[in-house]
Amino acid sequence: MAKELVVLEQRLLERNDTRAAELRRRFKEAGVLVVNLMSSPGAGKTTLLTATLPALSPEPAAVVVGDLATDNDARRLCTATPWVRQITTGTVCHLEAAMVEEAIARWDLTQLRYLFIENVGNLVCPASFDLGEAARVVLFAVTEGEDKPEKYPPILHRADLVLLTKSDLLAPLGFDVQRFVASVHRVNPKVPILPVSARTGEGLAAWLDWLRVLRGAWLSGSDERVRARLQLPERVNHEDQRS
Structure with missing residues (x-):
């Protein structure tokens, strides 16, 4: 029985990968960074x-939102872009991949520059x-603790960027940035890490720059993920993070 379940899972992933590859071809052909x-x-x-989304304007960006229930997040995002689809x-x-394919079926992808998929x-x-x-x-949010990355290694294996969100809470929570960076890099030594705060705006300019540079690299056919542009220094001064 266990062997049959493994075979079924493999077939499911293979079908998904085939559909995802076709989506990736369509996205690239349309000039959309996903x-x-x-x-x-x-x-x-x-x-x-x-x-x-407003910061990327006038470059058009869309969002596909995945949630177990409700369309709360999609309704919030509709204030920032008309291009929003909810997947419940x-x-x-x-x-x-099939869910994403269905969600974007009526969109003219050539009108977009970016598509963000907010996963479940x-x-x-x-x-x-x-x-x-x-x-x-x-x-990963500051409120989740410094060792969270090592508890969920598969999510980091193919990550191109890690965002440390709610960075405005670093000082109040006494968050150890060095410990967090070490936790991430024990799983994926090369992934860049960027602290961001939507409340204060910290890191948002670098995040937008990363998106724009990556889109250019993606459309030119380059596999370079421009990681070096966002790497934290090898030694992050924790006291500086608190100031």
Whole structure:
């Protein structure tokens, strides 16, 4: 029985990967950079996007939102862009390529420059499913603690960027940035890490710069993820983070 379940899972992932590859081809042909945002619930994906979308203007950006229930996040994002689609998954803890394909079916992708996929809040299941994205961005909130990354290693294995959200709470919570960086890099030594705060604006300019540079690299056919542009210094001065 266990062997049969493994075979079924492999077939499911293979079908998903095939569909994701076709989506990726369509996105690139249309000139759209697709970013898959993944995090635990409450890490700040929607809040980040409410700050990101207006800042990208006049470059048109769309969002596909995945949630188990409600369209609360989609309604929030509608104030920032008319290009929003909600996927309600019920009991499914991740998005799949077929869901994304259906959600964007009526969109003219050539009118877009960016598409953000706000995945279901979960640090386990979404790691296994390719959605046709050009980049994976994983969010960890300061409120989750410094050792969270090592508890969920698969989510980091293919990450192109880690955002440390709610950075305005670093000082009040006594968050140890060096410990967090070490936790991330024990899983993925090369992924860049950027502290951001949608409340204060910290890190948003660098985040937008990363998106724009990555889009250029993606469309030119380069595999370079411009990681060096956002690498934290090897020694992060924790006292500076508190100032």
